[in-house]
Amino acid sequence: MSTNPLLKGSLQTIILKLLEDNHQMYGYEITQKVKEVSEGEIMLTEGALYPALHKLEADGFLETFTQVVDNRVRKYYRLTEQGGKEVTSKMNEAQAFIEQLQTLLNLKPTTK
Amino acid sequence: MSTNPLLKGSLQTIILKLLEDNHQMYGYEITQKVKEVSEGEIMLTEGALYPALHKLEADGFLETFTQVVDNRVRKYYRLTEQGGKEVTSKMNEAQAFIEQLQTLLNLKPTTK
DNA sequence: TTATATACATAGTTTTCTTATGTATATAAA
DNA sequence: TTTATATACATAAGAAAACTATGTATATAA
Numbered sequence: 001m002s003t004n005p006l007l008k009g010s011l012q013t014i015i016l017k018l019l020e021d022n023h024q025m026y027g028y029e030i031t032q033k034v035k036e037v038s039e040g041e042i043m044l045t046e047g048a049l050y051p052a053l054h055k056l057e058a059d060g061f062l063e064t065f066t067q068v069v070d071n072r073v074r075k076y077y078r079l080t081e082q083g084g085k086e087v088t089s090k091m092n093e094a095q096a097f098i099e100q101l102q103t104l105l106n107l108k109p110t111t112k
Numbered sequence: 113m114s115t116n117p118l119l120k121g122s123l124q125t126i127i128l129k130l131l132e133d134n135h136q137m138y139g140y141e142i143t144q145k146v147k148e149v150s151e152g153e154i155m156l157t158e159g160a161l162y163p164a165l166h167k168l169e170a171d172g173f174l175e176t177f178t179q180v181v182d183n184r185v186r187k188y189y190r191l192t193e194q195g196g197k198e199v200t201s202k203m204n205e206a207q208a209f210i211e212q213l214q215t216l217l218n219l220k221p222t223t224k
Numbered sequence: 225t226t227a228t229a230t231a232c233a234t235a236g237t238t239t240t241c242t243t244a245t246g247t248a249t250a251t252a253a254a
Numbered sequence: 255t256t257t258a259t260a261t262a263c264a265t266a267a268g269a270a271a272a273c274t275a276t277g278t279a280t281a282t283a284a
Contacts, residue, residue, distance in 0.1 A: 007209070007212065007213060007216070008120035008121035008122065008209070008240090008241095008271095009120035009121070009239090009240070009241095010120065010213055010216075010217075011240080011241085013217065014216050014217065017216070017217050017218065021218070026262080026263095027262070027263070027264095028260095028261060028262050028263080032261095034216065037215060037216055038212055038215065038216065041208075041212060042212060042216075045241090045242075045243085046262090046263080046264075046265095047241075047242065047243070047244080047264095047265085047266095048240080048241055048242075050263075050264060050265080051240085051241090051264090051265085052240090052241095054264090069262095070249080070250070070261085071248095071249060071250080072248080072249055072250080072261065072262055072263085073248095073262070073263070074261095074262070074263090075262085075263070091217065094213065094217055094219070095219065096153075097119070097120070098210055098213065098214065098219070100119065100150055100153060100154060101119060101122055101206070101210065102210065103149060103150065104119070104122075104126050104129070104146065104149055104150065104154075105122075105125065105126065105129050105203065105206055106129065106133070107206075107207065107210070120240095120271090120272095121270090121271070121272095123271080123272085138231080138232095139231070139232070139233095140229095140230060140231050140232080141231095144230095157272085157273070157274085158231090158232080158233075158234095159233095159234085159235095159272070159273060159274065159275080160271080160272055160273075162232075162233060162234085163233090163234085163271085163272090164271085164272095166233090181231095182230085182280080182281070183279095183280060183281080184230065184231055184232085184279080184280055184281080185231070185232070185279095186230095186231070186232090187231085187232070
């Protein structure tokens with residue numbers, strides 16, 4: 001099982017990337033998608049997800065609309081224009097982060 | 113410049129790995145080594161480093177001894193036996209973490 | 225004498241995540 | 255019928271990790 005600290009600061013990036021690839025998603029759907037893609041290893045709990053979504057919305061990266069399906073309310077999230085730019089930025093950051101970590105942990109052959 | 117959250121929870125792993133590769137190091141030396149290996153991108157600040165070292169020592173993964181060089185005290189850290197096992201465990205964790213992140217962010221070709 | 229480098233350390237604050245809890249509906253199982 | 259599980263949202267309390275700021279002290283270069 002993954003040592004939580006839920007992907008160590010990468011949650012926002014994961015959410016933004018999922019929304020870039022899927023155009024619109026609701027919270028519960030995101031938790032299931034993460035579970036599916038990670039083959040059950042990563043359980044995105046509500047206590048982590050919803051505050052993160054609310055923050056991204058407050059920061060202007062996401063916009064929302066609600067829809068009722070089977071008498072249950074779904075709150076859909078979509079990238080704003082600013083959010084679209086943010087995905088690119090965060091993805092570059094993530095790529096750089098992974099490379100730095102691999103270098104520091106000697107998980108990559110030295111380039112020189 | 114790297115968006116700090118200092119390698120997002122990987123600081124302990126980095127320290128342990130450096131100590132595995134170098135047998136013994138003192139705090140300041142670790143900051144310089146990280147700076148060097150990351151080509152100046154990662155500045156490990158004292159506020160992050162020293163508490164991390166103290167915690168690793170309290171957890172029984174590191175042992176210390178001091179030495180005076182040029183009238184300045186250096187506090188050297190070395191892996192304990194338990195620390196040696198911890199490095200292996202943390203490295204596996206880091207490898208899994210990187211793979212999960214790459215999968216979730218679509219930074220790797222799909223395996224199926 | 226002032227700034228920078230070396231070398232340690234802690235305090236206060238913020239961010240992020242965890243666990244726990246709460247509301248509510250639908251459906252499958254006992 | 256009642257209970258558990260799944261779907262769907264949300265917040266509150268607490269812990270962990272990192273940041274910024276500050277403090278002590280010596281050596282050296284400007």
